[in-house]
Amino acid sequence: xTPVTIVASAENPLLPGLYDIVWSAVCLLIVFLVVWKYVLxxxxxxxxxxxxxxxGGIEKAEKVxxxxxxxxxxxxxxxxDGRAEAARLRAEAQEEGAQIIAEMKAQAHxxxxxxxxxxxxxxxxxxxSAMVQLRSEVGSLATDLASRIVGESLTDDQxxxxxxxxxxxxxxxxxxxxxxxxx
Amino acid sequence: MGTLNAANTMINAAExxxxxxxxxxxxxxxxxxxxxxxxxxxxxxxxxxxTIAVVIILAVWAKRMKLVPSRFQSTLELAxxxxxxxxxxxxxxxxxxxxxxxxxxALFFGILFxxxxxxIPFLNMPGTGVIGLPLVATLAVYVTYHWAGIAQKGFGRYLxxxxxxxxxxxxxxxxxxxxxxxxKFVTQPFTLAIRLFxxxxxxxxxxxxxxxxxxxxxFDASNGFQFFSILTFAGGMFVFLLEMLVVVLQAYIFALxxxxxxNSAVSEEH
Numbered sequence: 324x325t326p327v328t329i330v331a332s333a334e335n336p337l338l339p340g341l342y343d344i345v346w347s348a349v350c351l352l353i354v355f356l357v358v359w360k361y362v363l364x365x366x367x368x369x370x371x372x373x374x375x376x377x378x379g380g381i382e383k384a385e386k387v388x389x390x391x392x393x394x395x396x397x398x399x400x401x402x403x404d405g406r407a408e409a410a411r412l413r414a415e416a417q418e419e420g421a422q423i424i425a426e427m428k429a430q431a432h433x434x435x436x437x438x439x440x441x442x443x444x445x446x447x448x449x450x451x452s453a454m455v456q457l458r459s460e461v462g463s464l465a466t467d468l469a470s471r472i473v474g475e476s477l478t479d480d481q482x483x484x485x486x487x488x489x490x491x492x493x494x495x496x497x498x499x500x501x502x503x504x505x506x
Numbered sequence: 507m508g509t510l511n512a513a514n515t516m517i518n519a520a521e522x523x524x525x526x527x528x529x530x531x532x533x534x535x536x537x538x539x540x541x542x543x544x545x546x547x548x549x550x551x552x553x554x555x556x557t558i559a560v561v562i563i564l565a566v567w568a569k570r571m572k573l574v575p576s577r578f579q580s581t582l583e584l585a586x587x588x589x590x591x592x593x594x595x596x597x598x599x600x601x602x603x604x605x606x607x608x609x610x611x612a613l614f615f616g617i618l619f620x621x622x623x624x625x626i627p628f629l630n631m632p633g634t635g636v637i638g639l640p641l642v643a644t645l646a647v648y649v650t651y652h653w654a655g656i657a658q659k660g661f662g663r664y665l666x667x668x669x670x671x672x673x674x675x676x677x678x679x680x681x682x683x684x685x686x687x688x689x690k691f692v693t694q695p696f697t698l699a700i701r702l703f704x705x706x707x708x709x710x711x712x713x714x715x716x717x718x719x720x721x722x723x724x725f726d727a728s729n730g731f732q733f734f735s736i737l738t739f740a741g742g743m744f745v746f747l748l749e750m751l752v753v754v755l756q757a758y759i760f761a762l763x764x765x766x767x768x769n770s771a772v773s774e775e776h
Contacts, residue, residue, distance in 0.1 A: 336529055336637055336707065342536070342545035343638030350557040350633070351642055354616040357561045359608035365568035366586055373573050 464494070527714035532636050532707065552623050553633035560619040589614045589761060597765035606768055609650060613643055614761040617702065621753035624710050625746065632706040632753075637699070640706075644699035647764040655771030668771070698763055705756050709749045716742030 339347075468490055472483065538546035567582045575583060594603040594610045603610075620633030634640055655664040669686045670679065716738050723735035 336532065336703075339636070339638035339641055340533075340545070341543045342539075342547075342550065343636055344642060345543045346546075346550040346553055347639040347642035350553050350620070350639070351612070351616060351646060353557055354560055355608060355612040355646075357565060358612040358615070362564045362568045363608055363611060365571050366583075366590075369571045369573065376573055 527711045527718065531631070531710075531714070549631055549633065549636050552629050552631050553620055553639065555629070556619040556623050556633050557616070560615050564615065585615075586611070593758065593761050594765050597762065598769045602769065602772065603765075606650065606654070606765070609646065610761050610765060613647070613764055614757050617643065617760050618754060618757035621706055621756055624706065624713070625749055625753065630710075630713075632710055634702055634756075635706040635710050637703050640699040640703040643702070643760065644695050647698065647767060648695045650764075651768045651771040654768055658772045664771070694767060698760065698767075702756050702760055705752055709745070709752055712745045713742060713749065716745055 468487075471490065472486055532549060534548040536545045536547040538544075563582075567579060570576070571579060589611050590603070590607060593614065594607055597603070598606070617634060620639060622632075623629040624632035624635065652664075655668065658664070659667060668690050669683050671682055671686065674682060719738040720735045720742060723731055723733075723738060727734070
């Protein structure tokens, strides 16, 4: 070992040499200054920015959520309105339809009544005219028949029956040649 | 101490023999500015290197800081939050801690890096293993807490709060005031410095002891004794792992006690 001359105080571990104090102070001061002036401000700035960003993000998310909620409520309201409107329209249409049907029915009834009445009238008129014609003809027919019966012998039953039959067949051929008007 | 040095000298004198760890390791020969206050030796150089390392790491971290952190940034942020929140704010409260934060952070990271050089190969020497640095760091805390207390309360009331325990019979003050004085003005700072210094010094000596003994048993001892190198090496590994814990723990304790002392100096209640 190289002989080292050692100052007594330097060898006592509890008594620092001046150089020891000086270098310690220099080192501590450097670290302190860098931490104080540069590192901590940067650290705090980053933390603050991050907090602000997160805060902003949360606020933005809340805003978007609120907007979405509002849009959903609006949409649901519109949907409900639409449903109500549709139900109203359906009810209206049903009512209108029922009304139309009732109207048509009433109209059809009145038409049918009218047709029936007019037919009845016609039938009555034709019957009337037939009656009139019949009345006017029955007289002459009866006279005609009587004259023919009287012209023939009235004693024989067979003969009178023949006369009646002939009369009727004449009548029939007459009526087929001259059909009744309106029948 | 004199006898210890004498014993070391005697052992060292036995050439090629067992090199016991000695106090002279902490006082290596200077190689620059010898005889001036800026005398530079190996330990001072290690301190400077550790200082430069911590400054560069923290400065690069601060410069590259982004809102979305990288892995490097997150890791250091975690460490920084451990100090700012876990040590300072939990002890002093958020508002009060803000004022003293630069000192606490500088002390924690500084002491951590000055300690950790003892575990780094080729440095193998804690910057805090020589009393100067623990003393200066303690002085910074000491001045800070007395100054903060006096600035907060005024000199008279600060002394009264510091020395006079409330709710004690008046006669007891004759006994208690000197005890409180010694506690606040002598014991607290002294233990703060010595705890750090002694832990680092003794840890280093233990490591040197174990590994130099391993080397001695393996290469210099006669056959049959080489087995002991396994034991001493295992012991050295154990101490090494322990020291990994201690270098962090001592930085933590130092910063935490600094907070506690500052807080008790500026607190309104005793």
